[in-house]
Amino acid sequence: MRTRRLTPPVRRTTRRWRTPPAIVHGGEAFEGAAVLEEVQGPLGALLFQGIRDVYAWGITPPDDRAGLFGERAEDEALALLRAAEVEVQLESPLMALVRMAGSPEAAREEQVALACQHVAHWADHQGLLGTAIAFAQGAAVVLPSDASASYAVGRLARRRAEHARAETWYRRSIALGRQTGDWTSYAMAFGGLGNLYAQRGNFPAARRFHLRSLRAARRHSLRALAGSALHDLFVIAAETGQPDEAERMAREAYALYGPDHARLNHLAADLAYFWMEQGRFAPALAVFQALVHHMTRHEDRVTGLANIVRAAAGAGDRRLFAQTWDEAWDGVARTPGAENGATVMLELARGAAMLGEYDRADRALERALAIGADRGEHKTVLTAEAVLDEVRRTRAARQRAAAPPPAPVPAGEADGFAADLVRTLNSSLVAR
């Protein structure tokens, strides 16, 4: 019997390709300045020197690399490494950079790029985003035809809100992915561009890029990536007020993700929130309740509980509302500096307002305003002020008319989909 060929054919072309140049500096004064802002002491000096060495080494042609650095360069870098007392996971990549400074002609591109990627990963984990971008960019400079290295820079730059820089690296990744047949990076870079444009509020362009990501993923049988693209398209449809299209995209994304996908929980949370915003509280509540067991981080759990409070209030479940309210409130009180404090309070207030519990709503909104103002979250503060205004007006009107709170909107087709999601989430919890 003939064995099946599983490897896809590599696309070859004789056409001349022009790779768009990428922006290699953000607002920093000189190369490596971002490292200086984030890391102090001997480690800061070592990383600053290291990233400058990588850039200089990467752009120098291999034949000219001998004698690129001074004779004492390796010894001095070693002394800094000893003085820095670095974490175990950083020792090996930093040693690779020290050796590169000692014998630049013998160092290999793959080793240097790998060392840079490890440092970038460590820095990202430590919340040192400027350092992470610098080293990810170092890897991309050393391996100029590696689409995934370019994609990594784009992703980090987008997270740091360096939009122009992110865009040039994504576009570079797309061009390189097409040239080298790295279709995963190609599809992911289109997705990244889509997210970037969505972040800027340009939803039509974002949709176009996500569609291209989806087409690339489908063409090359990348199921998980296709699911991810559909998930992003669902978010855009929801943001642009196309509920039917949004739900269709969410269903397709759910089918492609399967039960074990890492982003399934995010999809479920996004979808439940979308239903809640639409006034379909019963299916949203079922999904939020199933999701909360999957949340291991304290902050995520508190957000989940706040969503349950609002959905329970919308569905008219006073007992669940009261039960979960205290847990969510205490959760915020336990972590005063948490980044989600204001939004959690806002959701609690919306829930309380729906049940006509205006004192609770007032209390939660005051906390939301205080936390939001402290953290400079202007959008949350504006929303909280609008909700507070509405709560006060409704309270006054109710007192005049003594009318009951509004009835929840019927769930319709969402119920079946929600049941499927809940079943999947519960079964994946059992499997774990």
Added chain:
Amino acid sequence: MKIGARPLLVLHSNESFRERVRKVAGKEYTFQAVPDWPSLEEAVRDSPPSALVVVNPYEDVNGSTGPSPNLKTLLVEFPSTAVFAALEIKPNRLEDLRTLGKWGVVQVISIAHDDTPQAMVQRFRAAQGRPLKALLEQVLPADTPGRARAIVDAAAEVVAVGGHGRDLARQLRLSRRTLLRWCERAELPPPRKLLAWMRILLAAELLDDPGRTVLSVAHACGYSSDSGLRRVTQKFVGASPTELRRRGAFARSSKVFLEVLSRYRSANATAT
């Protein structure tokens, strides 16, 4: 507009380092060692925008009190100048390095580490047109596409060394036809016009240097008298260099440049 040889001004007491810089200068730069800060300021005043300045930030001061205030004065008087700080990098100097960045130093050379000729050549090339690029980054609107920014960046680099359209194409590793197409797609003016605008912005940047006279800016930009510069600024920005200087030359010129860019954008949107 023609810009002459690129001066490389060096203020550093380390003789062996100075010699290494002299070797790097070769034919591309005109090496000139200066003995002290006032002489350096004098030399910078008459130098073209493509000039590079390499200094020891601790020249004439005790290293423990931070970089020399003379360097700060130089960068306040001539913010458009590309200044390199050559110093030994040690953990206790990180604060000084941050200060140098805030003052406007464009690049650092680490003595005894990357002060070899090959490394210095790379650093000099990378810093080409850096002050103008930094100013452009601040004024370009947030929604400017990345591709357009990359082309504008390259144009600033090319103009800083007196380059032309073909140099811009070479810088981006494109043919001139492809460059024209890329400019169209990025909703930018054609390369020649873009470079003309970059020259205006460069002249405006120099006009904002408090230490320069209008005549020295005209000379620095390759004009034999200030009337040549006046003609060009009148044509593009609708004001003479003196008027521009009074109102903030770069702010005014960049505003007109952005209006031109938005006209290209809207023309492109109408065409599609």
